[in-house]
Amino acid sequence: MSNDRSWRARSRGWLAAIALLAALAGALLVGSPAGLQLPNPDHSAVSQLRSAIAGIPANGTVLVAFDPDIGTYPEIRFAVRAVIDDLISRRARLAIVSYTPEGRALALAEIARLVDGGTPAGRVLDLGFRTGAEAALVTSVASIVPDSASGALADALRSRGGGLRAFDLALIVAGVDLGPRSWVEQVGTRVPGLPLVAVAPTSLRPELEPYRASGQLDGLLGTLRDDAAYAASVEPGGAHRPPASLAILVGMLAALAVLLQVGSRNIQARVRRAFDRRERW
Amino acid sequence: MPRRLAWPFIAAVVGLLLLADYLVANSSLDAIAAAISETIVLLAAAAAITGAISLVVRHAGDLVRGTGNRAGSVALLIGLGVMLVAGFRPGSSGAGDPSVRWVVGALLVPLAASVFALLFFFTLAATRRGLLLRGRETGVMLAAAAVALLLLLPLGGSLGESLAGAAGWVLAVPVGAVFRGLLLGVAILTAVAAARLLFGMDALDE
Numbered sequence: 001m002s003n004d005r006s007w008r009a010r011s012r013g014w015l016a017a018i019a020l021l022a023a024l025a026g027a028l029l030v031g032s033p034a035g036l037q038l039p040n041p042d043h044s045a046v047s048q049l050r051s052a053i054a055g056i057p058a059n060g061t062v063l064v065a066f067d068p069d070i071g072t073y074p075e076i077r078f079a080v081r082a083v084i085d086d087l088i089s090r091r092a093r094l095a096i097v098s099y100t101p102e103g104r105a106l107a108l109a110e111i112a113r114l115v116d117g118g119t120p121a122g123r124v125l126d127l128g129f130r131t132g133a134e135a136a137l138v139t140s141v142a143s144i145v146p147d148s149a150s151g152a153l154a155d156a157l158r159s160r161g162g163g164l165r166a167f168d169l170a171l172i173v174a175g176v177d178l179g180p181r182s183w184v185e186q187v188g189t190r191v192p193g194l195p196l197v198a199v200a201p202t203s204l205r206p207e208l209e210p211y212r213a214s215g216q217l218d219g220l221l222g223t224l225r226d227d228a229a230y231a232a233s234v235e236p237g238g239a240h241r242p243p244a245s246l247a248i249l250v251g252m253l254a255a256l257a258v259l260l261q262v263g264s265r266n267i268q269a270r271v272r273r274a275f276d277r278r279e280r281w
Numbered sequence: 282m283p284r285r286l287a288w289p290f291i292a293a294v295v296g297l298l299l300l301a302d303y304l305v306a307n308s309s310l311d312a313i314a315a316a317i318s319e320t321i322v323l324l325a326a327a328a329a330i331t332g333a334i335s336l337v338v339r340h341a342g343d344l345v346r347g348t349g350n351r352a353g354s355v356a357l358l359i360g361l362g363v364m365l366v367a368g369f370r371p372g373s374s375g376a377g378d379p380s381v382r383w384v385v386g387a388l389l390v391p392l393a394a395s396v397f398a399l400l401f402f403f404t405l406a407a408t409r410r411g412l413l414l415r416g417r418e419t420g421v422m423l424a425a426a427a428v429a430l431l432l433l434l435p436l437g438g439s440l441g442e443s444l445a446g447a448a449g450w451v452l453a454v455p456v457g458a459v460f461r462g463l464l465l466g467v468a469i470l471t472a473v474a475a476a477r478l479l480f481g482m483d484a485l486d487e
Contacts, residue, residue, distance in 0.1 A: 017402055032435075039441040042449055070393040071400075101329075108376070126377050131307035132322030133328060139318045189303075205452055206460035223452070225445060245435040251401060252430045257407050259427045262412035266420070 020254050027247040036245035040183035041186035042224040046215050050217030052169065052197050053083075056092055060159060063127075063144070064096045065183065066110065074243075077226030080199050082240040084110070087171070088119055092135070093153050095167070097127035097144060099136055100177045103128040133178055137186040137187035140164055164191045174200035180208055183214045188200035190203040199227070212269055287480045293479050337361065 040046075056062065064084065068076065083227035098104035107126075114124050118238060128146055130136040142163045145154055158164035164187060172180045180198040188196060200208055205222035212220040221227050228242040236276060295317055302314035340357050343349035366374065367380040375381070408426075411419040433447040435441070 011407075020402070036435050037437045038435050039437060039445045041442050042444050058404060070390070071397045074394060074397070081427040083477065104376070105385045105389055108382045109390050111377075112379075112382040112386045128376060130322075132318075132325040135318045135321035135325065139315065142315065199401060201415060202452075207464065209457060211462070223449075225448075248435050252434055253410070254428060255405060256430055257350045258409055259423055259430075260410070262409050263420070263423070 011026075013059075018202060021251075022032045023254075024247055025198070027250045028244050030162065030242075030244070030246050032245040038225045038228045038242060038245065040229040045212070045220055045222065046229045047257065049083075049197055049221060049230060050233065051123060052195055052218040053086060053090065053194065056087075056090065056168045058091060060092050060166045061153070061160075061166060062094050063089055063164065063167040063169060063170045064094050064107075065172045066096050066102045066107035067175050067178050068106055068173050068201075069100070069177060070106065070204065072175060075105055075201050075224060076221070076227060078240040078242055079221050079230055080110075080112075082227075082231040082234055083171060084114070085198060086234045088114075088123060091123075093123050093125070093156075093168075095125040095127050095144075095153065095154060095157065097140070098129045101129070101176070102176065103123045103173075103175060122152050125149060125151060125157075134182050136188050137182060138190070141187065141190045163214050164194055167193050167194060169197065172196060172198040173265050174198050174204055174208075175206070176201075179204055179249050180217055182218070184211050188216055198222075260275075289479045289481050300425075 008075065043252055068080075070105070084094065096107050098107045109123065111126055115121075127144060127149065130140065130144075132139070140163065144164060144166075145157045145162045155165040170183065170187070172183050174180050178198060180196065183196055183198075195218040196216070198208065199221045202223050205220075208217065208220055208222055211217040212222075221230055224242060231240045231242065297308070299314055299317060302310045338356065340349075340354035343354045344351060344358075364381070364384060367384050368375055368378060371381075373380065392481060407422060412423060429448075429451070432444050432451060436444060
């Protein structure tokens with residue numbers, strides 16, 4: 001009897017999961033219908049980042065510190081790609097480096113995307129992975145171009161000292177392991193002339209907002225709304241769009257439904273217990 | 282010097298040298314600080330390689346003894362082998378080789394993303410179980426989660442604008458305050474722990 005009940009409960013759970021999966025898949029196919037969007041009343045983050053990027057000289061060099069983590073990268077991926085493509089369209093030259101192993105894995109995938117997308121080879125330089133976390137950041141101030149790096153961009157960076165001072169801007173693609181806070185602490189103080197901008201998942205925003213407000217970060221995209229507004233501002237209706245609003249809505253409503261269902265069951269149980277107690281009295 | 286003071290002494294000297302280099306522009310100090318930083322980087326690299334070797338030894342040992350999760354050990358060793366072959370085979374250009382990029386871009390990243398995508402379902406199941414256990418703390422945490430979900434609903438129009446404004450305020454003010462309070466607390470505790478270590482204090486001294 002109890003086996004039968006547990007089997008039924010388990011199959012109900014599976015059915016619910018499959019139904020949710022199907023609903024999410026359908027919502028992804030539908031996309032973002034009118035009326036469902038990510039409004040962003042505060043455009044200051046977007047304009048700050050755009051003006052920092054506009055300050056790069058023609059053929060300027062940008063260091064992309066690519067250290068997101070696999071868990072939160074899907075949240076910021078479209079914004080990161082929008083910023084990188086914006087930089088390339090402004091004829092900036094990108095050097096990509098990673099200080100975390102996960103960041104390196106994701107950087108390789110992004111470099112492959114850029115190469116496959118036809119970005120000229122001289123515009124992107126792979127600086128590889130540097131072990132040692134914050135100690136590696138400190139050593140990068142003096143030297144970041146590996147001996148094995150070759151090409152016009154590597155030579156240009158070497159001619160400007162080969163360290164972080166050789167760059168016109170540093171774009172930090174952040175994860176939870178090594179983020180913009182470490183950059184401000186370790187690099188911002190040693191190379192004050194290097195503008196730092198960051199794209200970070202929402203979970204890092206409370207930690208990073210004071211750095212943006214104080215100007216230690218020259219630009220920060222730290223919420224899905226900011227990310228969507230930036231992508232729309234550089235390439236309206238372009239390739240890099242935020243996740244489908246309908247899928248986000250379906251997921252959120254499913255989560256709210258679970259919370260309400262179990263919460264109401266708990267409240268019912270409490271009320272029933274209170275009545276029982278009163279009857280016993 | 283007592284043995285228990287030797288490591289704190291080394292840590293203090295290294296810390297003071299790095300601090301002095303940070304504050305004073307001096308080429309000799311620069312050179313010493315650079316050498317220390319390089320040593321730390323090398324230590325980190327050595328730790329990573331040692332960790333990888335230890336992982337291989339552990340899982341190979343599990344397979345030989347027939348203990349542990351054999352399927353997991355086989356998958357780990359094959360994955361490690363594939364990556365090493367792609368990067369070290371004759372003619373490969375190392376980490377930037379197209380085959381390494383393919384293994385990472387076409388296998389590793391999608392697999393990891395799929396595992397993380399499952400988090401949504403697991404979190405929902407864990408939420409349900411947590412609430413069924415009727416923990417008061419779970420209830421408070423999930424009520425806050427429900428409010429956050431409502432504020433982040435992707436709705437257009439004036440309702441969506443109001444929700445977005447409220448979400449921004451919640452993130453900047455209450456969440457920001459709690460977060461910064463935690464960071465300050467962690468920083469103070471770290472400073473206290475570092476001072477105790479430098480002075481060679483432990484629980485027996487109290």
